[in-house]
Amino acid sequence: MSVNAGVTEAEGTSAGASPPLGRGGAIVTTSLTKRFPGGQVAVDHLDLAVPRGSVFGFLGPNGSGKTTTIRMLLGLVTPTEGTCEVLGEPVPRRLAAVLPRVGALVDGPAFHPHLSGTANLLRLSAADAAVDRRTARARVAEALARVGLSAAARKRYGAYSVGMRQRLALAAALRGPRELLILDEPTNGLDPQGTREVRSLIRQVAAAGTTVFVSSHLLAEVEQICTHAAVMSGGRLVAQGTVAELRAALGGRAAVTRVTVETPHAGRAATLLTGLGLAGVRAGDGEVSAALGDRAPEDVCRALVEAGVAVRGFAVVRPSLEDVYVDLTGEGFDVGA
Amino acid sequence: MSALEGAAALPVPPAPPAAARAFARLLGSELLLIFRRPRNLVILAALALLPVAIAVVVRYSSGGIGAEVTLFTRVTGNGLFLAFGAMAVMTPFLLPIAVTVVAGDAVAGEAASGTLRYLLAVPAGRTRLLAAKYLGAVLYALAAVLLIMLSALAAGWALFPSGPVALLSGTTISLADSLLRLLIVAGYATAGMAALAAVALAVSTLADSPIGVVAGVVVGVVVFQLLGALPDLAPLRPYLITSWWTAFDEVLRSPMGVARLVDGLLVYAAYTLVALSTAWARFTGRDITG
Ligand SMILES: Nc1ncnc2c1ncn2[C@@H]1O[C@H](COP(=O)(O)OP(=O)(O)OP(=O)(O)O)[C@@H](O)[C@H]1O
Ligand SMILES: [Mg+2]
Numbered sequence: 001m002s003v004n005a006g007v008t009e010a011e012g013t014s015a016g017a018s019p020p021l022g023r024g025g026a027i028v029t030t031s032l033t034k035r036f037p038g039g040q041v042a043v044d045h046l047d048l049a050v051p052r053g054s055v056f057g058f059l060g061p062n063g064s065g066k067t068t069t070i071r072m073l074l075g076l077v078t079p080t081e082g083t084c085e086v087l088g089e090p091v092p093r094r095l096a097a098v099l100p101r102v103g104a105l106v107d108g109p110a111f112h113p114h115l116s117g118t119a120n121l122l123r124l125s126a127a128d129a130a131v132d133r134r135t136a137r138a139r140v141a142e143a144l145a146r147v148g149l150s151a152a153a154r155k156r157y158g159a160y161s162v163g164m165r166q167r168l169a170l171a172a173a174l175r176g177p178r179e180l181l182i183l184d185e186p187t188n189g190l191d192p193q194g195t196r197e198v199r200s201l202i203r204q205v206a207a208a209g210t211t212v213f214v215s216s217h218l219l220a221e222v223e224q225i226c227t228h229a230a231v232m233s234g235g236r237l238v239a240q241g242t243v244a245e246l247r248a249a250l251g252g253r254a255a256v257t258r259v260t261v262e263t264p265h266a267g268r269a270a271t272l273l274t275g276l277g278l279a280g281v282r283a284g285d286g287e288v289s290a291a292l293g294d295r296a297p298e299d300v301c302r303a304l305v306e307a308g309v310a311v312r313g314f315a316v317v318r319p320s321l322e323d324v325y326v327d328l329t330g331e332g333f334d335v336g337a
Numbered sequence: 338m339s340a341l342e343g344a345a346a347l348p349v350p351p352a353p354p355a356a357a358r359a360f361a362r363l364l365g366s367e368l369l370l371i372f373r374r375p376r377n378l379v380i381l382a383a384l385a386l387l388p389v390a391i392a393v394v395v396r397y398s399s400g401g402i403g404a405e406v407t408l409f410t411r412v413t414g415n416g417l418f419l420a421f422g423a424m425a426v427m428t429p430f431l432l433p434i435a436v437t438v439v440a441g442d443a444v445a446g447e448a449a450s451g452t453l454r455y456l457l458a459v460p461a462g463r464t465r466l467l468a469a470k471y472l473g474a475v476l477y478a479l480a481a482v483l484l485i486m487l488s489a490l491a492a493g494w495a496l497f498p499s500g501p502v503a504l505l506s507g508t509t510i511s512l513a514d515s516l517l518r519l520l521i522v523a524g525y526a527t528a529g530m531a532a533l534a535a536v537a538l539a540v541s542t543l544a545d546s547p548i549g550v551v552a553g554v555v556v557g558v559v560v561f562q563l564l565g566a567l568p569d570l571a572p573l574r575p576y577l578i579t580s581w582w583t584a585f586d587e588v589l590r591s592p593m594g595v596a597r598l599v600d601g602l603l604v605y606a607a608y609t610l611v612a613l614s615t616a617w618a619r620f621t622g623r624d625i626t627g
Contacts, residue, residue, distance in 0.1 A: 036624075074458045076625040099460035106458060110451025114374060126366035127461035129359035172455060 026052045026180050026211035027073060031082035034068050042068040044235035045082065050213055050228070055206045057222030057243075058215040060232030066215040067107045069232075070184050073213075074104055087179055100130040103178040105186055109169035113158030117149055117168050120157055124172055131176065143171040148197060162189035170198065174205070181205060183214045187221060199225050231328050238328045247318065259300055260289040262313030269309045276303060292316065360465060367473035371439055377477065380435045384481050387431070388423035388489035395419075396496045415502050416493025417512075420519055421589060423489040424482075428526055428582045433558050435481050436530045440474035440537035441550040444620065448545050448627045463621045471538055471613065478530035482523050490519075508591040518593070522585045525598055529582045532605035533558070535612035536578075542620040545627055575600075578608050 027050035034043040043065040050056045060066050071077040073084060075092040084091050089098045111120040118140055125136040144153045147167040152160065160168065166189045173181055183202075187195045202225050206212050216222050222229055223243060230240035239246055259278075263269050263286065270283035278290035278300070292300070297316045304311050371377055395412050411418040444467070447453040456466060502515040510518075537554045544550050561579040564570050574580045581601035587594030 036626075071454075071624075071626070074454075075460075076454055076457060078622075078624060095460055096462065099458060102458075104455075104458045106454050107451070110455060112370065112450070112452060115370075119369075123366050123370065124455060124459050126362045127456050127459045127466070129356065129363075129462075133362060169455075 024052060025085070026050045026054070027056075027084070027086055027213060029069075029073075029082060029084040032069070032072060032079050032084050033081035034065075034072060034077060035080045041235055043072070043079075046232075046235075046237050048230060048237065048240065050211065052211050053206075053209065054228045055202060055212045055226045056214065057226035057229035058213060058232070059217065059219060059222055059229055060215075061217060064232040065235040066232060067184055068235075070104070070106055070182055070213075070215060073182060074099065074102070074106065076106070100128065100176075101179040102182060103173035103175065103180070104182040104184075105169045105173045106182075106184050108185070108188060109165040111157045111165070111168060114156060116154045116156055117144060117160070117164075117171070118153045120168065121172055121175060124175060128175075139176060140171075143174045144168075146174055146201065147171045163191055163194050166190055167194070170201070174201075178205075178210050181210055181212045181214075183212065185215055185217070187216070187218065195221070233328065257292045258289050258317045259292050259297055260287060260313070260315045260317055261304060261309075261311060262287050262315075263304075263309050263311055265309045268307070269304060272304060272307050272309065273300070276300060289317075360469065363461065363465065363469045364472055367469045368476060371473050371477050372480075377439060380438060381481060381484055384427065384431065384435060385484045385488040387427060388419060388485060389492040391423060391426065392416075392419055392489070392492035392496050411503070412493060412497055414498065416495070416497035416499055417490065417502055417515055417519070419493030419497070420486045420489040421522065421586075423485055424522055424526055424585065425583060427485060428529070428585075429562060429579070430558070432478075432481060432485070432526070432530060433533055433582075434555055436474065436478045436534050437537045437551050437554045437558070439477045440471075440534035441541050441554050442547040443470040443474055443538055444541040444616075445544055445550045446541075446547040448625065449547055451627055453627065454625050457625060464617065467538075467542075467617060467620050471535065471616075474534040474538060475527070475531045478534055479523075479527045482526050482530065486519060486523055504591045505586070505589045506591045510591070518588045521593075521598075522588050525585045525588070525601065526582070528602055528605050529578070532578055532608040532612070535609040535616070539612040539616040539619070542616045542623070575604070578604060581605070 027048060029046050029048040032043060032046040032048070033041070035041045046065075046069060048069070058066055058069070068077060072079050073086055073091060075095040078092065086098045087101055091098060111117075112123070115123070121140040121143065122136060125131045125140060131139070141150070141153070144150050147170045149164065149167050149171060152164055157165070157168065166186070170183070170186060173183065181202075186202075187198050190198060199221065202212050202214065214222070214226070226243055228240070228242050229246055231238045231246075258280070259273075261269050261273075266283045266286060266288050269288045270281050273281050273288060273290045276295065278293055278295065280289075280291040282289050297314075301311065301314050304314075392412070412422055444453070447456065457463065461469075499512070501509050501511055503509050533554075536557075537550065540554055541547070541550050544553075558579060561577045565574050565577045565580045581604050584594075584597050584601045587597050
């Protein structure tokens, strides 16, 4: 895919923009649209293509339509337009065949407060015609263990902390073997330790061959665990592709790879970098940075050292997905309408 | 499964089809949810205590108790009449409120708390879930009716004489016959509450606030009772579900007023059919955004 093919301009989703996945995708939507009664268009002609086996980050600011998309994938909300296919089956028509193969965490945890964690998961098991009654308990216990809730399994859900609730929702998604996990902001409310655990859980699940579709507005997170990502803004898809493609898609945009040099000779270093032809040189107190352009970082470093600049630190800062995201969504602090 | 494996498998007793077994599990889970819920248990306890309170009041007070005086004066002759009397007192309002709390909460409660989206993502299946919800509410109504009757029988026989029962029409029937008639009362009352449960379930699929649903249906019951009590609106009476709830006094006549009971059951069936169709159409077509 060329650098720009991964990026669809917000002004119009051209048909050729989505990666040619066809039938093989874990999730394929075409022109998927949801207009709520009252006129609010939550999802606007979305062409999403999630390859099987990928860990797919679904990014977007608050109100950009992530949860609504996920609800359509799970048959909770009926699309007003377009189609979606999950694991090769049309949804919502073949939901009964699809959903047993999908684990989902939708829009935060929701359970019965007067029941224990175990009882809540057993209730979901009981509703699941695909689950064997004899193995239900063992599976529930295993799912609770995977998310570190074994000790609190018998505690009332109402007495759970926010993080424990989130973990229980994850356990619900992991109740059985899954081909696809759909996780809507799985690390919401978790402490740093819990966040790390969820990341490693996602890696484990993915390593076992499960496709993971994870929505988030925590970009660093997506960057760490995802192979692919899509960026939503105001209900529209503004970019999708592999994480590397998304980074590359920045060529010519504001966010570019920069070098940062830590040195007591900031002035001299700045002059030298300018002399080397680097653009955007910024000299600060004990630090100089510049856009790397097409120079090799090792050449820049050698030039500095040979010129007698005392290099205390040298870093190459690649544009983070966050830069891509801010660049694409133009997202400030305000939530879109 | 290959034919070989099939042949090697141990002979098992013919099991009900997998779908039926799976539905039974869902219904079981629904019943656990209803009967483990503290609020629902408190309501059942209150319903069971009321006949005892009535028995004590009748036993230890000299005066009558207003409208139900005919039934309750009979209680002093035979404790079994307390079961009829308690049903006559509780069927117009208390029992319907209990049933509405459960049936009105059935869908709206899970929608409001968000548990509905997880059930449907399982997938529980919308029609299947609705059926389990309805049967759960009906079984709660049945439990409430049986509890009232058992509590009334226990209290009645503890404080008053037992033995043959003199009916409203004067004839006397045996204990066995009267217990059978009591069962008919229980069945008829449950049928009336099942129709109400269908209405409450339909309203439950239309709104997202469980408290609003319960309040709305209870207000509806009160309004229907008032309409039924207005002499000017007598022609309307046969169409009001509430007018038929206490028709089980026919059971106390000899011969039993079966025709009126059957009319009542037909009215219940009509209400149930319309309400369940509405609930199904709404629930299977609706967006779950809570
Ligand atoms: N039931 C509804 N009726 C009307 N509008 C809705 C409804 N649900 C969502 N919306 C609107 O659709 C848009 C997308 O909402 P959605 O919940 O999908 O966003 P999101 O990307 O998940 O946001 P967040 O990151 O805050 O969870 C929002 O503008 C929201 O107000
Ligand atoms: Mg959301």
